[in-house]
Amino acid sequence: MVIAWVMVLVVVGSIAFHLLSPWWFPPLASNWGYIDDTTILTFWITGVVFAAVILFMAYCLFRFRHREGHKASYEPENKRLETWLVSLTAAGVIAMLTPGLFVWAQFVSVPDDAMEVEVIGQQWLWNFRLPGADGQLGRADNRFVTFDNPLGIDPDDPAGQDDYMIVGGELVLPTDRPIHFALRSVDVLHNFYVPEIRAKMDMIPGSVTYFWATLTEPGTYQILCAELCGTGHSYMRGGLRIVGQDEYDEWLAGQMTFAAFSS
Structure with a gap:
């Protein structure tokens, strides 16, 4: 009892x-x-x-329960x-x-008018790439990753020359606009996780995973890695700041392009 x-x-x-x-x-x-x-x-x-x-x-x-005078009955099955x-x-x-x-x-059904953002995970750092004036991201491959090209952008692709690179810095995105997050890892398994936007997706070396979201609340949020990726896993954190379109445009204009970074 x-x-x-x-x-x-x-x-x-x-x-x-x-x-x-x-x-x-x-x-x-x-x-x-x-x-x-x-x-x-x-x-x-x-x-x-x-x-x-x-x-x-x-x-x-x-x-x-056991009681004096009571005997259990055995029933092998009850259909x-x-x-x-x-x-x-x-x-x-x-x-x-x-x-x-x-x-x-x-x-995973990305709207046609979504803005593309690439998130690159590496031990133990978050990097990001945003399209330049042409509105599209250039080709990228892990085979192109070097000290001078940490995001692995194809140097022979003209579309990638004006791509904006944020290496280890804060990602800023506009509100009320669908965002296509393309996720890539340059070394081991990672997981892109922002609790406030309910986003969580594995990042697999050699593959590109993705999802989309419309960010609705301005503010500053943490980007976490939700996949054990080595001894520095718990320190793999980044910043995401959601702002209005005008503030986003002003911030983007101050970022470095791939052409400027590699020159």
Whole structure:
């Protein structure tokens, strides 16, 4: 009976901790409130299942506890119970996965008018590349990475000469404009993560991953690496500042182009 009451207290304590916990989502700073909705739905489903299973175990300890004169009966299977358990489990899994599939489809369906930004991860630094006057990024490849070309921009591609380079500095982006984040790593696995814009995506050497977001709240945010990438992983942090279009244009005009950097 003590164990049964402990199980009941675990459920009550878990619910109280969830309701009173200070560790809620940070304020949303992008259009991806859908991600919050799917996360909350998952919490509800898994929370209800957790509470139901623990309380059922407590009930079984109470209902079928040892009592003098009572004898346990052995039932090897119960088809009706198995059908209910399989059906409820399948319904719960479908309810959790289906919204996520729709949100993921939106997450990687980049609008045609999105502004492209390249994020380059390396141990243990964040670098960025923005299109110049031609509005497009030039070709890049890790084989071109050198001390004088840390982002691996193709020096023979004219489209890359006016690309703006931010090496180890703060990234500034405008509000209320769709941004296409192209993610690349020059060494090992990294993960681009900005909690406030609900952005999290692996960066794989030799591949380009991506997502898009519309940044809605001006402010300064931290860029984190969410993939263990070596001894300096915890120090791999960058800055993201979201500003109005005029302030962004002024900041961009002061950045160095690839042509100027490599000359």
